[in-house]
Amino acid sequence: MDISSLYNHVAPWMDGSGPMNDIVISSRIRLARNISGFLFFPRADAQQQRDVLNYVHDRLMTTDVGKSMMYLDMENVPVLQRSILVERHLISRRLAEGNGACGVSISQDETLAVMINEEDHLRLQAIAGGLQLEETYSQINRIENVLEEQMEYAFSPRYGYLTACPTNVGTGIRVSVMLHLPALKMTGQIEKVFRAARDMRLAVRGFHGEGTEPIGDFFQLSNQTTLGKSESQIIEELTSLAVIPIVEYERRARQKLIDDRQVALDDKIFRALGTLGNCRMINSEEAMFLLSYVRLGVHLERIKDLSLNTVNEIFLMTQPAHLQNWYKKDMDPTQRDQMRAEFIVKKLSSPSN
Amino acid sequence: MKCQLCNKQATVHLTEIINGEKTEKHLCEECAYNDGITIKAHVPINELLTDLVESQEQASELSELTCPQCTMTWSEFRKGGLLGCPKDYEIFDEPLRKIISKAHENAKGHIGRSPLKVSGKHQDQMSLFRLRQKLQHAVDNEDYEVAASLRDEIEKYGVHN
Numbered sequence: 001m002d003i004s005s006l007y008n009h010v011a012p013w014m015d016g017s018g019p020m021n022d023i024v025i026s027s028r029i030r031l032a033r034n035i036s037g038f039l040f041f042p043r044a045d046a047q048q049q050r051d052v053l054n055y056v057h058d059r060l061m062t063t064d065v066g067k068s069m070m071y072l073d074m075e076n077v078p079v080l081q082r083s084i085l086v087e088r089h090l091i092s093r094r095l096a097e098g099n100g101a102c103g104v105s106i107s108q109d110e111t112l113a114v115m116i117n118e119e120d121h122l123r124l125q126a127i128a129g130g131l132q133l134e135e136t137y138s139q140i141n142r143i144e145n146v147l148e149e150q151m152e153y154a155f156s157p158r159y160g161y162l163t164a165c166p167t168n169v170g171t172g173i174r175v176s177v178m179l180h181l182p183a184l185k186m187t188g189q190i191e192k193v194f195r196a197a198r199d200m201r202l203a204v205r206g207f208h209g210e211g212t213e214p215i216g217d218f219f220q221l222s223n224q225t226t227l228g229k230s231e232s233q234i235i236e237e238l239t240s241l242a243v244i245p246i247v248e249y250e251r252r253a254r255q256k257l258i259d260d261r262q263v264a265l266d267d268k269i270f271r272a273l274g275t276l277g278n279c280r281m282i283n284s285e286e287a288m289f290l291l292s293y294v295r296l297g298v299h300l301e302r303i304k305d306l307s308l309n310t311v312n313e314i315f316l317m318t319q320p321a322h323l324q325n326w327y328k329k330d331m332d333p334t335q336r337d338q339m340r341a342e343f344i345v346k347k348l349s350s351p352s353n
Numbered sequence: 354m355k356c357q358l359c360n361k362q363a364t365v366h367l368t369e370i371i372n373g374e375k376t377e378k379h380l381c382e383e384c385a386y387n388d389g390i391t392i393k394a395h396v397p398i399n400e401l402l403t404d405l406v407e408s409q410e411q412a413s414e415l416s417e418l419t420c421p422q423c424t425m426t427w428s429e430f431r432k433g434g435l436l437g438c439p440k441d442y443e444i445f446d447e448p449l450r451k452i453i454s455k456a457h458e459n460a461k462g463h464i465g466r467s468p469l470k471v472s473g474k475h476q477d478q479m480s481l482f483r484l485r486q487k488l489q490h491a492v493d494n495e496d497y498e499v500a501a502s503l504r505d506e507i508e509k510y511g512v513h514n
Contacts, residue, residue, distance in 0.1 A: 034439065039423050043437035119435070144466075152470040154439035157485075159453065160463030162439040166449060167398050167456045169442075171465045191364070201458060227453065228460020 007084055007325050010316050011110035016308035018130020022299045023247045025178040025218065027133045028089070029140050029235075032163045032172035033122040033147075034154040040164040041100070041117045049117055050101040056116045059150035060105060065143055069105040069112070074098070083321030089127060094118055112143060119164050120172075122147075131243060133175060133235045160227060170227030175238050178207070179246060182217040182296045183253035186268075193249065194219075197242055201225055207288070216288035221246075254300060269297035273306075276314075277348045281337040287318050287344065306348070314347050356381035358388075398434040398456070420444045464489055 013026070034040060038052050053073075060066035074082070074095065082096040091104050095118045102117035115123040124147070126140040154162040160170040168174070184190045194204050205220040221242060223234050257265045272293035276282075295311050297303040316322060318340045324331055327339050356363040357379055365385035367378040380388060416428040423437030427445055430436060442449065454460065464486070484507050491500040 036439065039438045040436060042433070042435045043423050043425060148469045153468045155468050155471060156439070156442055156463075157467075158462045159442055160465065160467075162442055164435045165398060166436065166453050169453060170457065170460070170463045173465075195364070225457045225460070227457035227463060230465035233464075 004081075006088070006110065007322065010309070010313050011088060013109070013111055013127060013129045014312050014316065015129065016312050018128060018132055020247055021130040021308075023180055023250050024131040024243065025180055026089075026127055026129055027131055027136050028125065028127040028176050028178075029133065029136045030174040030176075031122075031124045031140060031144060031161075032120040032168045032174075033124070033161055034163065035121045036152040036154045038121065041119060041121060042164055046100060052121050053101040053103055053116050056122060056151070057103060060114065060147070063146045063150065065112075065146050066105060066114075069107050069114070071105045072103055074102045074104065080321055080324060084325055087316065087319040087321050090125075091115055092118060092123070095123075112139065114143070114147075120168070131177065131239070131247075133177070133239055137175075137231065137235055167224070168226050171229070171231050171234065173226055173231050173234055174222055175235050176220050176222035177238070177243055179219050179221060179243075179250075180217060180292065180295060181219060181246070181250050182292050183257055184246075184250050185217045186257065186265075187253045189249065189253060193246055197221060197246075200237075200241060202238065202242055215285055216290075216292035218288070218292065254296070258300065265300075266302055269293050269300075269302050273297065273303060273348070276344050279341040279344065281334070282341045282344065283333070283337050284319055284340065287340060288315070291315055310347060314344055318343055354379050356384055358384040415448050418445060418448075 018024070018026075035052060035055060038044065038055075039048055041049060041052070044052065057071065060069075061071070077085075082091070085091045085104070085106075086093055086096045088110065090106055090110060090113050092115065095102055095104065095115050098118070100117060102115070104116065105114040106112070111127055113125040113127075115125065124140055124143060126136045126143075128136045128139075156162055161172040163169050163172055181190060181193070184193055197204055201224050203220075203222050203224050205222070207215055207218045207220070221238070223238055225234070229237070272290040276287070276290050276294065291311060291314060294303065294306070295308070298306055298308055298311055317326060320336060323336055323340055323343065326343070331339060354363045354366075355361070359381060361381035361383070363379035364382050365378075365380045367380075367385075369376050369378070378388075416426065416431075418427040419425070420437060420441050421444075422440040425437035425441055427448060430441070430445065436442070436445075462485070467483070467486070484503055488500055488503040488507065491497075491503060
């Protein structure tokens with residue numbers, strides 16, 4: 001199957017469904033694994049890196065799950081396509097920017113990805129829309145059960161799965177949720193929420209994960225402790241101690257905005273919609289910022305004639321790499337801002353475009 | 354409210370009562386952290402390394418430690434923050450232990466999933482690991498009789514496991 005067929009529409013898991021989808025955009029779990037008997041990726045020379053890639057690829061391809069996925073040797077993937085994969089949350093920035101032999105296998109519905117030679121030999125990833133961490137974990141477990149029959153992992157009884165960075169050792173699990181928290185931001189409570197999250201040893205990051213600033217009220221929350229707790233305990237703690245309470249706070253803050261400041265809220269929402277619908281040049285940061293209000297407006301049913309699917313589509317398709325791919329040409333930032341505006345105006349005037 | 358130590362916005366408010374005497378502190382995040390009142394949530398690995406290791410290293414010859422398998426030295430790891438191979442966890446055990454403990458809320462050891470396949474030299478340790486898993490399970494279920502007999506079995510492996 002040709003990977004480029006994916007690029008012109010949103011992934012099924014991005015359709016805006018899923019539990020608590022008014023606030024939880026997505027749930028993602030990653031597992032870090034290394035193959036016993038090889039040096040860790042950052043220490044290995046080019047030949048050894050190639051050996052690991054071949055070793056994992058060959059074994060992955062003997063399994064049904066591996067055969068059903070699309071495999072990409074990153075060496076053959078041009079820069080633009082790498083960025084598209086990052087924007088679709090299918091690979092990490094590290095894999096996209098990395099040198100050396102590395103690859104990725106992606107399931108057709110884009111919910112599963114197996115990155116080979118990222119920071120660790122293997123990074124398995126499962127993703128779903130809304131709050132679905134348990135389902136996501138059972139999905140990643142299914143592929144892990146198949147893979148572990150094929151290879152032996154570096155493991156120590158004391159430290160669990162051994163990873164290149166000691167901060168990932170143990171379960172090697174990174175559980176994260178993407179949250180949309182515009183009302184907490186507007187009512188000035190977001191810092192309080194982050195402090196509480198940080199006190200619980202959770203990391204708070206921006207839309208694109210590690211090393212990115214939050215834009216447009218989207219925040220990624222994930223565990224940092226990977227040792228000394230079981231996978232299910234880590235998932236359960238993140239869910240019940242952080243995600244559920246934050247969702248409650250955000251809903252309460254939204255309700256309070258409607259009760260006390262409805263006109264001011266509508267003003268923000270409809271100004272955002274107005275700007276997006278009439279702009280002639282817009283950068284991706286401003287677009288995200290305004291789309292955040294529009295998304296809120298759709299969920300609160302202040303905006304009635306726009307579907308969440310269209311909002312999500314604009315989100316994804318107006319990111320730099322997707323936009324260039326859509327218009328099939330290299331563009332400098334100014335041209336991109338024009339094309340982005342054109343795309344958004346067209347979508348909003350007639351969503352079926 | 355402004356921070357008492359600098360002029361930034363105070364976000365950490367602490368009321369202490371010592372010997373019946375009440376004191377209040379109003380600090381910004383940075384000063385509260387420097388004061389040891391709060392901990393930084395996302396401590397990057399490099400910071401963990403410099404903070405924790407500097408003191409002990411002055412006293413010992415840790416920086417000379419070298420892994421025979423990947424030739425990584427302890428000081429190299431300190432610079433880059435990434436280990437070279439699984440064996441490093443044994444070779445750098447002593448200095449690493451503190452870093453790992455600090456990074457993982459003082460965790461004592463791994464709990465959770467374990468692999469299907471484990472090579473020869475780890476087999477013993479694996480059975481020990483499985484016993485520990487069972488023990489955890491027994492304790493969780495308040496099955497103290499089972500827990501006691503599992504503890505006896507674990508002791509047979511020696512204290513340092």
